[in-house]
Amino acid sequence: MVSCAESLGVPRGSRMFRHAVSAVAYLSEEKIATKVGYLKKTFRWSDAEVSIAVSKFPILLTRSKDSLQSRSEFLVSEVGLEPAYIAHRPVLLSYSLEGRLRPRYHVVKFLKENELLDCDRDYYSAVMQTEKVFMEKYICPHMEAAPHLAEDYAEACRGEVPTRFRFA
Structure with a gap:
């Protein structure tokens, strides 16, 4: 061995x-x-x-x-x-495809598409964060601009990926 x-x-x-x-x-x-x-x-x-x-x-x-x-x-x-x-x-x-990889990908993609996230942050850094740190860095700072982000992320973590993440 x-x-x-x-x-x-x-x-x-x-x-x-x-x-x-x-x-x-x-x-x-x-x-x-x-x-x-x-x-x-x-x-x-x-x-x-x-x-x-x-x-x-x-x-x-x-x-x-x-x-x-x-x-x-x-x-x-x-x-x-x-x-x-x-x-x-x-x-x-x-990592779990449905519980971590896919939901965090959708959050990062949504934030980048809506110019709410620095382009230098990559997907790997988002995946590697603990749930608490991920929420603090990727969800909470954008609650005003994207009030449904936390809800959409929670749905995605349950395997119910919204057709798209929403602003309002």
């Missing part, structure tokens, strides 16, 4: 090493190779990008194909993130 984790590009002394060992503990070499191939195909990653993603987030190897496919379609096709961008930030793939 140790040599398998190292062969995936996770250095023995790194903080992620124990997670890598845990991830490969119940996977055969064949299953790992299949998952790596699936990651390359689904995210259009090179060998180097798979290695980067796995070294930063080894639990990625335990994610289901359906989970990876749906996140790939959303992050690449809808959000417009480059595959290399995702490979360097694989923790994005750990």
Whole structure:
């Protein structure tokens, strides 16, 4: 298991090493190779990008194909993130698509389209915030300009994405 984790590009002394060992503990070499191939195909990653993603987030190897496919379609096709961008930030793939990724994307998109958010704030920074900080930075400052934003965000988090976020 140790040599398998190292062969995936996770250095023995790194903080992620124990997670890598845990991830490969119940996977055969064949299953790992299949998952790596699936990651390359689904995210259009090179060998180097798979290695980067796995070294930063080894639990990625335990994610289901359906989970990876749906996140790939959303992050690449809808959000417009480059595959290399995702490979360097694989923790994005750990978050709930319906409970976090999609709702926050709609908030960021709404705020940018209505020039309420600095263009230099990116989607990743919005996703990485705790719920409390996200509300403080992305929702509360815009309550006057967009009074329904909190309500629309709450609906989106429940999977009831409004047809569009509203101003008044």
